Amino acid sequence: MDNNIHSKTHEKADKDTENRIFEAARKVFHTKGLDGARMQEIADEAGINKAMLHYYFRSKDKLFGSIFEEDFKEFFKRLAELISADLPLLEKIEFFVENYLELILQNSYIPAFILSEIHHNPERIKNIFLEKGIKAEQIFMDDIKTAISLGIIRPIDPKQLIVNIIGLCIFPIVAKPILCTMLSFDEKGYRNFIEERKKEVARFVINSIKIN
Amino acid sequence: MDNNIHSKTHEKADKDTENRIFEAARKVFHTKGLDGARMQEIADEAGINKAMLHYYFRSKDKLFGSIFEEDFKEFFKRLAELISADLPLLEKIEFFVENYLELILQNSYIPAFILSEIHHNPERIKNIFLEKGIKAEQIFMDDIKTAISLGIIRPIDPKQLIVNIIGLCIFPIVAKPILCTMLSFDEKGYRNFIEERKKEVARFVINSIKIN
DNA sequence: AAACAAATTAACTGTTTGGTTAATACAAAA
DNA sequence: TTTTGTATTAACCAAACAGTTAATTTGTTT
Numbered sequence: 001m002d003n004n005i006h007s008k009t010h011e012k013a014d015k016d017t018e019n020r021i022f023e024a025a026r027k028v029f030h031t032k033g034l035d036g037a038r039m040q041e042i043a044d045e046a047g048i049n050k051a052m053l054h055y056y057f058r059s060k061d062k063l064f065g066s067i068f069e070e071d072f073k074e075f076f077k078r079l080a081e082l083i084s085a086d087l088p089l090l091e092k093i094e095f096f097v098e099n100y101l102e103l104i105l106q107n108s109y110i111p112a113f114i115l116s117e118i119h120h121n122p123e124r125i126k127n128i129f130l131e132k133g134i135k136a137e138q139i140f141m142d143d144i145k146t147a148i149s150l151g152i153i154r155p156i157d158p159k160q161l162i163v164n165i166i167g168l169c170i171f172p173i174v175a176k177p178i179l180c181t182m183l184s185f186d187e188k189g190y191r192n193f194i195e196e197r198k199k200e201v202a203r204f205v206i207n208s209i210k211i212n
Numbered sequence: 213m214d215n216n217i218h219s220k221t222h223e224k225a226d227k228d229t230e231n232r233i234f235e236a237a238r239k240v241f242h243t244k245g246l247d248g249a250r251m252q253e254i255a256d257e258a259g260i261n262k263a264m265l266h267y268y269f270r271s272k273d274k275l276f277g278s279i280f281e282e283d284f285k286e287f288f289k290r291l292a293e294l295i296s297a298d299l300p301l302l303e304k305i306e307f308f309v310e311n312y313l314e315l316i317l318q319n320s321y322i323p324a325f326i327l328s329e330i331h332h333n334p335e336r337i338k339n340i341f342l343e344k345g346i347k348a349e350q351i352f353m354d355d356i357k358t359a360i361s362l363g364i365i366r367p368i369d370p371k372q373l374i375v376n377i378i379g380l381c382i383f384p385i386v387a388k389p390i391l392c393t394m395l396s397f398d399e400k401g402y403r404n405f406i407e408e409r410k411k412e413v414a415r416f417v418i419n420s421i422k423i424n
Numbered sequence: 425a426a427a428c429a430a431a432t433t434a435a436c437t438g439t440t441t442g443g444t445t446a447a448t449a450c451a452a453a454a
Numbered sequence: 455t456t457t458t459g460t461a462t463t464a465a466c467c468a469a470a471c472a473g474t475t476a477a478t479t480t481g482t483t484t
Binding site: 038039040050051053054058059060 | 440441442443444445
């Protein structure tokens with residue numbers, strides 16, 4: 001499966017100047033953030049004159065905004081897709097955790113990028129409307145309610161459960177440098193730790209909610 | 213002339229100004245981040261001349277560094293204290309979740325601040341050594357191993373369990389603006405959601421690992 | 425009160441930054 | 455080939471910025 005978020009929308013990056021800029025800007029913004037990024041660095045990364053950034057995107061803010069919006073939407077679109085899989089709840093949780101963790105792992109800068117930028121400017125989230133987002137979460141919450149009423153899982157606030165599942169996936173990715181320090185992981189050890197989480201998180205969640 | 217004793221003639225004013233700067237800088241850095249913060253804004257916040265920032269802290273980087281280090285150490289010192297409570301494992305988990313969530317709630321900018329800055333400069337973590345940190349986690353991991361061998365909880369990698377517990381606490385705080393948007397929380401609804409987590413997370417974890 | 429040292433400020437400096445501009449290269453249409 | 459509109463560049467600009475300095479205030483010592 002192609003889990004790289006950027007491959008669809010800008011696959012011909014090499015040929016098109018606008019896309020070269022876009023990808024270069026994405027790379028720089030992801031690591032440095034809006035405030036830490038420099039237009040000159042983006043231009044250098046794209047191998048192009050700095051004036052072209054303004055020619056195509058007018059301002060730093062506009063360039064950042066278009067990247068942030070695409071990343072945000074794409075990231076939650078993928079989440080919505082996984083969450084909408086047509087599976088019984090417990091299998092869906094296994095399916096979701098495995099694929100969501102893999103998605104994050106292959107786009108490891110995205111979660112910290114989004115959280116960091118929203119932390120510095122929470123207003124930005126309001127400028128983005130999500131078509132499918134709300135619908136998909138509602139479906140999942142209904143799944144949970146149904147499973148509760150059928151006696152498949154114990155009673156639990158569906159919102160709490162969703163936040164639990166997503167938090168268990170995202171946190172260890174966002175906190176990677178801290179985990180590596182505190183738990184003495186090298187790159188390989190960390191990778192292995194996350195790999196094991198693909199099964200462990202689902203097991204952890206299902207153990208908690210399943211009624212035998 | 214007794215230089216030693218009376219060398220700091222304006223000691224009281226010193227400390228006061230220095231602390232005013234420190235707290236003002238903390239406030240600005242927490243919300244804007246290192247790159248987004250402005251020395252002039254910190255000076256204004258402290259109600260003093262900008263030159264004083266350099267008089268007391270030499271540079272923006274030094275000022276930021278001292279704040280980041282103190283916040284980081286303090287935050288993990290608190291975590292270590294909670295994690296070292298002398299309680300049976302399952303009670304310790306309840307105790308930890310309740311108090312850790314309250315701690316984060318009362319310092320709600322800290323987690324996103326730390327994660328964001330480490331994301332932009334992972335090297336910074338290496339400049340901070342934590343005396344108690346490693347020891348406290350080891351104690352908790354030993355607690356877990358013991359509980360497993362005593363048949364109190366099911367077998368689980370202690371590291372996975374620790375990351376689960378901490379992630380379940382921190383994630384909903386760090387992702388607050390996203391949760392409020394996606395789950396339609398207003399300020400009160402969010403507050404209530406977190407308040408319920410103080411019990412729900414412990415229940416969730418214990419349900420998952422406890423052997424009846 | 426005089427001398428001294430530390431604290432504080434207004435004004436300044438050199439550099440970096442996002443953004444502009446005017447001139448040019450390029451490619452397709454005429 | 456000439457024209458025409460777009461793409462691209464080097465050079466430039468004004469604002470913002472971290473950091474400095476020289477002068478002044480403030481408090482302490484003698």
